[in-house]
Amino acid sequence: MQRIPFLFLLLFTNVLMAQTDIGNNLVKDKFLKYFELPRETVFLHTNKSTYITNEEIWFKGYVYDRHNSKPFQQSSAIHLGLYNHEGNQLKTYHFRAKDGFFKGNIEVDSVFASGTYYLRASTNWMKNFKEDDSYLQKIVILNEEPLKKPVAATGYDIQFLPEGGNFIVDAPNVMGVKVTDSNGYGVRIVEGSIFDMNNAQVARFSTSIFGLGKFNFNPKAGMAYVAKLKFSDGSMQTVEIQKAENKGVSFSVKNVDKDRLIISLTTNNATKESIQEEPFYLLIHRDGHANRIPVTFPKNKLFVSKILNKDILSKGMNILTLFDANGKPIAERLVFNYADLLDGKLNVNKLVVEGDSIKIQLKLQEPFNDLHNLSVSVLPGKTMSYNQQNSIYSAFYLKPYVRGFIENPSYYFKNVTAKKENNLDLLLMTQGWSKYDWNDIFKGPPNQFYEFENGIDLEGTINSRDISSTNKLLVSFPDDRSTYLDILDNRFLIQKYFPVKGEVLNFALISDNKKLTQPNIDLNIRLGVIPTRINTVRKEKVERIVADTAKEVAVPDLVYADNTISLNEVTVVDNKIKKTVENNVFIPKYLKGKMTEVTEDIEFNFPLISDIIRSRGYYVREELSFGSTDRVIIRTRTVQSFDSKRSMPVPVIYLDNVRLTTFDLLYRMPTNEVESFLIDKTGAGEGVRGSAGVIRIYTRRRPRDYDAQFGKDVNVLNYKLKEGFEPVKKFYTPKYNSYLSDEFENFGTIHWAPELKMNENGIATFKILNTLQRDIIFYIEGMNANGNLISSEQSLIIE
Incomplete structure (x- = not known):
């Protein structure tokens, strides 16, 4: 056997180490440059998630600097889009942020049909990055029409996902399992087993409530495997396991105890012959912070492990990427560190009942040095209207780093137990690589095409x-x-x-x-430009409100449309008494309580009366078509007959009490010419001809700003802005028909405090309306100047 000179081995080793250092430095340099520009995340805390007509969607917004783990100071403009269940934009809003916080409200008027809607919050700065950091919040609106029952999911999707992304033969692997229904939601199985081609069982597994599980597996070369799964309904399904690779490195992470974790690399003989003692290294990173740990397979060994103290991890999410000697990423694993994360625990106490109000105290168990800025939603204890899937923890610590869908992310941060920590680790293991693509990182840093919006430039032209x-x-x-x-x-x-x-x-x-x-x-x-369409979205696994429930509870009649209640620190902002409608002698008395007055917001968002009709589900066409003499066509979208000529019947439309035989009078009619309208899809009072509904339109008798025209300075132009940031309003408590009804307990609002600030002792007090509810629940989110977060759900019994 020929002997290799020692000097040659020494020179080869030095060259290899030099190449490795170059590769390591290149990766580090690319990584740091990619995260030089700060990343921000937005979270919306809405006071509820289910709303009814004549309520307001109240919300508090939080903007977070992920690199510095503090409120994001630079962004001062937040852009909000409202979308329907198909992801089509309905309205846009713009809110001013200060010191990482903003607040606002959106009116829920009769224009909104019952259904699912989405709020999307983003900033101009976010458009610099390929990764989508916008925040999406689902809400449900209930109008006259009950929600439809969701269609039950059919079929299953079964995936097997090796930990770290590599599945190799003749080596121990940890295999993740993900079982979902056709809507993408997890399915718990009764039992799962792995069999080889000889029908010998080689592994067993089960899944969590989210359809996630894992098992150890050592696939043999040349052997095929199948998985047999048994579901709760007794059905069985058999699927093939993907073929393992002949070469590669298996990468796994496991907790040793609350302070330590162990990382393990495993390979096979074929791979070991190729890599010999080549050095690998592990990069533990997030948002521009990184630690590098060298890892090398010992000579003649197929396994290497390292025990790491969790002090090396960042609070919250950590991304562990394994690189080979050439600086190529070959495996990745997401790991979550709960240490020092959930310290913001608080208590809620009743101090005193004062007439029609109750004084409430919030107190932190362990006050932080910096004062917290909280938002608090107060609802009846039996509420069905709060079904938030996210908390401030999941929005800032979890969602920005995960590439795929997360079912009920707030679950992992409520009453955290060892079981929930394990379930989160299962989620991260089966998610694979993080949201950040290393191909993008190696291409270079993102370009800064968009700036922080510190105010907006108004460009004007003088027409003279x-x-x-x-x-x-x-x-x-x-x-x-x-x-x-x-x-x-x-x-x-x-x-x-x-x-x-x-x-x-x-x-x-x-x-x-x-x-x-x-x-x-x-x-x-x-x-700021807001997308006209978004990708919504998954069908719902379970609807909170189904058709039968909505009929049983008279939700649309829960709130008076013409009044509000205020407490000492609550200001009534909008007088909702529709004086214009009440004084219109042309509107029959039995209709006045049902009419919708055209406000400036409605004018702005629906410039034409046809836009309003179209938004309520009708097919509207405003142009001449072949074979028709009608300029305006309005029909239902629901097929009601096998006769093609009558398959899309037309509604009955009255304009100032005159029934229209043709709709051409509505051709491009501006909404600002309309005083009020009623769209009744039941067609009440019209008999058979009202099967497609009845629409009543009353035109405006004089301009809205008629009175404002008198006495103005003829030398000064009063220019009213139709666009801009939304005005900030103070919360008002809606006036409900009854505080003791099932409807109020299910859907009512007691109070909303968007800017509750704690004193140096970690205490905040505020008043709520005494609605005579014995059980009250408080949903609390918050953040302080140091980026410490609070998310809490507290119940209170009022004796």
Whole structure:
């Protein structure tokens, strides 16, 4: 046997180590550059998840800096889109954030049909990155129509997912199992077994409530395997196990105890001959933070392990990526560290009953140095209207790093037990690689095409030919500030402003002789672009409200449409008494309580009356079509007859009490010409001809701003902004028909406190309306300046 000179071996080893160092440094450099730009995450805490007509969707928003684990200070504009169950955009909203927090509300009016909707929150900065960091919140709205029962899922999807991503022959592997229904939700099986081609059982497993499980498996070369699963309904299903690779490295992670974990690498003889003693290394990383740990197979060994102290892990999520000697990622595993994560525990106490209100105290068990900013939703103890799938913990610590769907992510952070920790580890093991693709990381850092929005530029044009550059434009703001603007080519610019929808800016043109004249201007407000469509979404595993329940509970009649109740610190913002409708002598008395008055928000979001009709589920076409003399066609979308001519019947439509025989009068009719409307899909009072519903429209008798036109300064233009940030309103308690009904216990709102701040002792007090409920539940989310989080669900018995 020929002997290899020692000097050659030494030189080869040094070259190999140098190449490894170059590869390691390249990976580290690429990784750090990819995360140089900070990443932010948004969480919406809505006061409920199921709403009824005449309520408001109240919410508090939290913006989190994942690199520094603190509130994200830079973003000051949050863009919100409202989407239907198909993912089509219905409305857009813009909210101003400050110091990592924002709040707002959205009115639930009769325009919304019963069904599932989605709120999507994002920022302009997020568009710099390939990874989608927007936040999606599902809500349910109940109107006159009950929700349809969900269709039961049929069929199963069964996947076998090796831990770390590698499945190799003749080596111990840890195999994950994922069993879901056709809607993508987990299915617990009674029993699962693995058999080889000789029908010998080689492994057994079961799954959690989310359809996840794992088992140890050592596949043999040349052997095929099948899995046999037994479901709770007694059915059986057999599936083939994917073929194992001939070469590779198996990578697994396991907890030793609460302070330590063990990482293990396993391979086979064929692979060992190729890699010899080549060095591997493990990168433990997240959001630009990283630790590198060398790992090498000992000579003539197919197995190597390392015990790591959990102090090396970050709080929350950690991504463990295994690299070979050339700096190529070959396996990855997500690991969650619960240590020091759930310290924000608090108690809720009743202090005193004061007339129609109850004074409540929240107290942290172990106060932090920095004061917490909390949002608190107070609901009846038997509520069916709060079904939040996310908490601030899952939104900030879990969802940003997982590539796939997570069923009920908040489950892993409520009353955490060893079983829940194991279930989360199963989830992460079966998710495979993280959201971040190493191919993208190696290509280079993301480009910074989008900036943080610290205010918005308003671009204006003066529509006049006799404007010179020596003229000035005086603008006055609602806070009594005024400033002079330069004019260049009839254009002007208001920089870094936070325009509020509905507010009035006053403009006056100052000529060379210092005289004031009223300008004719146009303003262009460029708010953040919100996608017109999103990918929704999965069908529901279980609907909270089904058709039979909705009929049994008279949900739409729960709230008065024309009144509100306020406590000492609660301000009534909108007077909802529809005086215009009540004073309209042309509307019959029996209809006045059912009419929807056209507000400025409705005008803005539905510019044409046909847009409103279309939003309620009707097919609307506004153009001449072949073979038709009608310019406007309105029909139902529901097939009601086998006769093709009558398969899509038309509704009965009245315009100012005159029944329309043709709908052409509605052609491109502006909504601002309409005072009120009623869309009754039951067709009540119309007999057989009302099978497609009845629509009543009453036009406006005089312009909305008629009274505002008198007494205004003829030299000043009062410009009302139709676009901008949403005005911030104070919470008001809706006036319910009864606080002792089943309807209120199921769907009512007691209180919403979006900005509850704790003192230096970790105590906050506030008042809630005394609705005579014995059982009350508090849903609490919060964050302080150091990024410490709170998520708590507390019950209180009122004696």
